[in-house]
Amino acid sequence: MHPVPFLLIDxxxxxxxxxxxxxRRDDLVLLKARSDDQASELLLQNEVAPALVDVQMPALDxxxxxxxxxxxxxTRRILVFS
Numbered sequence: 001m002h003p004v005p006f007l008l009i010d011x012x013x014x015x016x017x018x019x020x021x022x023x024r025r026d027d028l029v030l031l032k033a034r035s036d037d038q039a040s041e042l043l044l045q046n047e048v049a050p051a052l053v054d055v056q057m058p059a060l061d062x063x064x065x066x067x068x069x070x071x072x073x074x075t076r077r078i079l080v081f082s
Contacts, residue, residue, distance in 0.1 A: 003029040007051040009039040009065070011058055019052065036060040040068070043075045050079040 006028050008019045016032045023030070031046060033039035036059050042048070051069070053062035060068070062082035069075045 003027050005029045005031055005046045005048045007031045007042055007048045009033045010054040036065050039065060048078050053080055053082045055082050
């Protein structure tokens with residue numbers, strides 16, 4: 001079975017550390033981003049399955065990032081949780 005990339009997006013490092021402890025599966029590869037720019041880059045470079053997005057971020061909030069993800073042909077099928 002291939003590892004499943006799971007993207008965690010939050011502007012606060014301590015929140016990312018807490019979120020990292022939640023999914024406990026050997027077949028998950030956790031990718032972390034602290035900004036919408038980092039998240040966009042990771043989404044375009046990796047075959048991400050789900051993404052968990054912080055709703056309150058400095059630049060784009062989680063809802064705006066989810067909307068942009070849906071608008072891109074490469075990333076529109078990614079399951080985004082805000």
